[in-house]
Amino acid sequence: MNTVLVNAAVNFGILAALSALLYAAPGPLLSPPAVPFGVRVPPDKVHAPAIETQRRRYRGPLLAVAAPVTVLALTLGAVFDTPTAGAFGALPLCAGAAVLWVRAHRSIARAKEEDGWYDQARQGAVTDTSLRTAPVRFPWVWTLPAVVVIAVTVVVGAVVYPDLPDRIALPRRSAGGTFYREYTTSVWIAFSLVLGQVLITLISVGTVHGLLRARADLDVARPATSVARHRRYLAVTARSLMGITALLNLMLLGMSALMWSDTRSTPLMLVVIGVPLLAALAVVTYLILRVGPSGSRLPETADEENTGLVPRDDDRFWHGAGTIYVNADDPAVLVPRRVGIGWTVNVGNLRFLVIAASVVAVATGLTVVLAVS
Structure with missing residues (x-):
């Protein structure tokens, strides 16, 4: 029941x-x-x-x-x-x-x-060159929790690894519920979730670094005010993303502990996975309710006269009912979303295609290594 x-x-x-x-x-x-x-x-x-x-x-x-x-x-x-x-x-x-x-x-x-x-x-456009010359600083301090969790996972794994059994069971999901599949114990299997932690952290750091230099969604009617708000938006978003990264790493630490101890308790698994995910959801909810799309809910710190301009009609670059941005002439890899909060990629940018191919290659390589092991 x-x-x-x-x-x-x-x-x-x-x-x-x-x-x-x-x-x-x-x-x-x-x-x-x-x-x-x-x-x-x-x-x-x-x-x-x-x-x-x-x-x-x-x-x-x-x-x-x-x-x-x-x-x-x-x-x-x-x-x-x-x-x-x-x-x-x-x-x-x-x-x-x-x-x-x-x-x-x-x-x-x-x-x-x-x-x-x-x-x-009267259509117009505005840009802030200082986002390139003097960008918002990367929140390195907020990266430390994610790194510390990885270090703790590695240390605990190194301590328990000599006493692990010859075979390790990893949980899998199916329509019928959770089942466990056993693998021969190896460094790659025992520390597979640590690799996941490292990959998540590297992707998060790279993503935040790109967001801090992404094209800003500035208001042409009040450019100076929107620039100040956008900088605060970047700072809050960057810290939030690194906090979410630490929570995901914490979840993988818990899953590693369950794997090493051969604990197959479903309620405990739900706690290990659910608590960090709920905390990450709370961070996202904060961004939605208190920050808003492109920082639209952040308080304004200055009063500025309206220029009378409106943003340019750029619908021709947006496909898929406003969800996919394709513009080969735009040097920006990341652009503000039209649907939802945050940013989306410029599918027409060559640098994005190279980055995407590299990520896929690394993920495929890790999958092959784990499968062989």
Whole structure:
């Protein structure tokens, strides 16, 4: 009975959180107001009737899809005794949201073109060269917790390694629940999660380093004010990402301890994985509620006269209903998202393609090494 309740709670939690996220996606909580459904619009059209209509047409059907999907996932989770039904239920829910999003995107884009929303607007662009010449400093102090957790994991692993059995069991997930697969004990297997810690930390450091030099989403109407706010946004985001990295490393430390001690307790596994993930979710929630997309909720520290300019209409570079940026002439690898908080990559940038190929090569190499071992 306890297992059934736990599975139901996990499945419901997954779908409830995802439904709330998808429901809030087109609003100012997760997307910049000037790009509803991924379409760039002038500031005076943010609450245009065409946009508000599409928000209602998106959210109503989304809730209508979420309800039966949740009921079905809870039923399957109870029948097959698995907490993964919620993850499978997420697929049709995301598919339905994508269809509704594309419909809203096309309707708003058509209204913008037919009504000439940009015909009388004075378009402009602004940049801050000091982000290159004097960038926000990397928060090295906030990297120390992640490094310390790795060091602790290595030391504990080195102490217990001589006493490990000839074979080590690693947990795997399937539709039927958790099962364990045994591997011959080796350094690569015993310290496989340490490699994961190192890889996560290196990716996080590289990502933060890139974000601090990424193209800023500045307000052409109030450039000086937006520059100051963007710098605070970068500092808060960088510290938060390194904090999340430490939490993920802590989770892998706990999983390593369970592996080395051959502990197969499902409740303990849920605690080891769930607590750090919930803490990381709390950090993300803080960024959403208190910081906002591109730092839009951070308090302004200066008063500046409005220039009367509006951001340039750059829809031609955004594909996939405003989710994919492709511009080979833009030197920026990372650009502010139109959907959600944070940044996305410039798929048309050669440097991104090289970096992506390198990451894939390293991940593939580690997978092959572990498989051979």
